[in-house]
Amino acid sequence: MSTADVSTQLSEKFPGRGEQVDQLLSLLGEPTDASPGCIFVYGPSASGKTSVLQSLFSHYQAGKTRVAFVSGVECFTARLLFERTLNAWAGHVPSKDNAYSNYRKCDSLVDFVARASELLGGGEEETHYLVVDQAERLRGTSVLTSLVRLSELLGSQANVSVILVSAVVWDKFRVRHGGATDPTLVFFPRYTKAQTLDILAHDCPPGEPSGFFLTFVDALYEVFHRNSTSVQELRHLVAMLYPKFVQPVFEGQATRSEFSRLFKLCQPYFSAASERLYLREISTSEWQRVAPASAKNRAEDVAQAIYELADGSGSGIMDLPYYTKFLLVAGYLASYNPSRLDMQYFARGKDPSAKGRKRKRQADDALGGQKRQQLLGPKAFAIERLLAIFYSIVAEAMDSSVDVQVQIASLVTLRLFTRTSNGDRLDGVKCKCNVGLETIRAISRSVQFEVDRFLYDFA
């Protein structure tokens, strides 16, 4: 297939990416041309980098094994990366017959260069490509530096080009001490609104009028583009919300021309769900179980059902043993209250709203101090302080038994407390409380403890 054909085909498939496709094609040139040693493809996530490259190569060199696609996340050692590359170039597939071994064992860069020149040195003219996805994972390793200059290392023996794909700009890759050449940069910009709509037009389900669909997508884009411009996220939302939106049409409640009425019917789904769907507090399958939109459902019921879906089903407060709840609350108080005020708050027989506190209050504005702990995050506290607060807030007198210590240990394993002192220090252990205010409020409500009375400088 000629370069021009590939270009037109890809531009059609990937709206808004024509320029980049042309740029890449011009860099690759004819299969036998010597191409740049390293091409760096970058741009924000979900801007089509990987998909464009994948389909480009499948058209450009259809049926030939001159491209190796590897992922920076998956190839966590140099060996994995090298061996996969060689496998792809050699067209080798590990299987039962070859005892699942790779083409060659290849532990280091030296090995790799030797094996590669052995493999490619047979007079072949055509360029071999190595595409590394999520290349930012290779930062700081020697592999990256050598990949950038791989074609130099192989020299005249083989015609090799490396394409790095990343969401991070090249400046962050540059080695501090120089010595590395800069690769050729290809930038994939964020999609514009028109391009986004073009892409989503491909998603239009069969049988649906595309004009109607696009109006819906347009409206959704307007609502949503401030939060995220990722095309993938938008597609996800469209896939989740469109069936709810169009349902009244099938039920005969509204016609396709009554756009604002449809929106009104779909309103609860939009307002209650978009955020939760985006954050995946409601997953795809859970969402599909919610009853479809129709004029029969009352809006409040729908909103209620959605809230329950996100917050119910066990994800609310965790059920802790009685004293463990108090331990957690005590940990929160120790993390957020200054220790100098402990006497005021926890000494027995004294009201927490004693005068020391009032005087302090006046200095702060209505929202509390600028540097209040609430904004700074939890402080580390010593276990002794935690225990002192714990014994003072627990309603009934109790002996200090080993059970309490065990509970502290298990709170650390559950990551509700994080240990800040070293693991090898047995005494003077320090922890931080890793739980938010809302959870603590819910927990203290369940044991009838007014946590707000004991919190200093909270708003």
Next chain:
Amino acid sequence: MVDTYKPMDVFDSMTECTFILKPTTQQSQQQKQQPQKKSRAKSAAGRRSSMAAGREDNADHDISANGGFVPLLQGKEPVESMELRRRLFADMWTPLEHLLSETEKRVNNEGVTEVCDFVSASYTRVETTEKGQLASPFAEIATAVVFSGVNTGDHSNLFQSLQDQLYENSHYVVMLESQYCTSLPNMLKSMLEQVAAGLGIGTGGGSKGRAGGGTGVGFKGIPYDMSLLRIWWDEATPRKGSRIVVILQDFEGFGPLVVDDFIRIAANYCQDVPIVVVFGLATSYECVHQSLTKASISMLNVERFNLQRSKQCIDTVIRSVFVESASVLSFGAEAYKSLLDQFLLYSFSITGFVKKLKFAIMDFFYAQPLSVLSAMVSRLDQDGNCATFSIRECPIRLCQEQIELIRMQRSVQRFFDKKVEMDGDDGRKYTVKALVDDDFLQDSVLPEMLRHLVSYRQSYSLGISMVQAIQDTMPEAQHKPLRTLHYYGISQLFDEGTHWKTLSAAIRRMKVPEMEQLLTRFDSILNSSDSLDLQYVETSGTDIKSLLQQARELVANPDQTLKDEGYGEGKTLADAPSKRIRTRTDMDNRPFLLFDNSSTDQELRALDICCGYIESILRACLSPYQNVPLYEVFYYRHSFLLDTTFSAQPRAAVQTALGKSQYYIDCDCCNGSSAVGDDDRDDEADERIMPSMNDTSIAYRLHQECGRMINLYDWYSAFSSVVEQESTFMPKAPSQSEIQARFLRASEEMRFLGFIKSTQRKTDHVVRLTWGH
């Protein structure tokens, strides 16, 4: 959460015991430690509770024989009685243990099945009624988030049954534990090894099968590469509909970045290989959001399951063990509270609960000479099913001491008193005979007393069922779980408990149809338990069955019955004519009558009488267990022993060891004035600092007299003046430098134990970290 019980911890809590630790490989019913009283027990006899008489033993007895069972009653217990206790323990514990583990499995099973169904249904297109469906742009991994409760100790059982069930549904299960998955390579290695073992893949090409184990050998030279997974899956032609289930049992323990990377990799393969991920979460869903990035969360299609059922499980256990008396040994109020508190307040741990239960049963059979009596009551058959109660003859003749012990029990004495009171002369004769004639006591009095116990247990179980039936008619908020009901049942009188009052109010609010329903339920409860023997409960003047019958008749036909009965009994229907609220008391007690216009007066009257009947039935059923003869034996009372054994108090132990060392050591030299051996040593004698004491103990006692700051030199002088007196019993007094060295060591130990710390504020001073004397 984590169980506290370690064998080491029990050492500090028992004063007069020696411990023998046996290798755990012995038969399962043989136990780890055997309490055996020292021969010097007498001097300390006052300190330990009640059972002192039972624990004594001749010192030269070989205690490792007989599974640690030793003849009790100062060694006078016959061997066959000891053998019987040993056999009884095994007979009782084995089926009970079976019952407990079965219960746990059954309770977990429901949730486990849900997860299995989810796994089997994953990656199949769900047909929805909605039109206009679009495919999601993300390749989502089917993920089950399983909330398994905060007690991580019990999780292994839960996940084991999940794993077993997944295997049964022909899925391939990969169990990942956080301790072996500290990095991504480790995690993938662990996963790929297990998949290979499951799919029967090794480099040799031979199938290794699931149990094959040593898969690591075949992988030499191959990096752990996920792309192999796809190849294996295609090659292995797996069973249809099976999935690869990756279980992360303790999600909290995994490094967030590791899981994040793992998900991103797995998402690349989940279209070719059906990978299902199961996260075991102890806390809340928030944790997933905290540890994973947005990118990887969007690759998960999460379904949430709540498998936290330890409370349900405990309720079921308590019903079968205590309320329905699967075990002959029941728990008294105190001990039951200790058992339950440990569970509710600290751990939610079923394993811990079972351990405490086992300990109590061991204590019963090892140390209670009357535990042989449980041979006469049998409840469980060998399979752990509840059979009916039956009283059998005791397989051995009780010895003189045992008989005396029975006669000495307060409840038995009360039993005789009551006999005398009720039967007059006959009762007196009976009592005299029982007190004099040992054979008569064993052959006729004992079975009668035990029948009393059995009858009480049955009626108690009946009463609890009835209370639950009443509860079902009440709003959800007022329901109490069974574990609490049982606690009320054994600790409160029916007329006193607040919850019982709520129940009474609830039945008094009922109308005729509701009352009819309730009575029908009572009837079926009564009929469901076969071979009821309520004779002894009914001696207190309430015949449960006939009362119920009367109540039913009343409600069915208020007008008629009331006429016959109300006047017949002399009940003053006459003074209750048509007015509904007459007195202030009526107003206070039953204000709802003001609004109730639907019932006729007769009906109201009938309902009132019914309520009275139900109350007296419940009062009879839930009467305190202290009324039952021999309750001292069959209701476990040693809550103190349970507490000290399972909730060790390290701090208090250290303080006692230093401040009151004779409590542990029990030596003659340090007791000072108490050399005479009388029990009423006063505090002053306790506080005398003797040179024979341990150096640290001397330093500790001296420092107690100081204020917040301790002058090291003063402390040293005081220390040396005590230590110098060693010359009274040692050949020569210690030298100055030796004293100095010993003082340094003692004060260092004090610092190490956290009683003092050094300070910069005042030279040559240390700060005291404890208060008081």
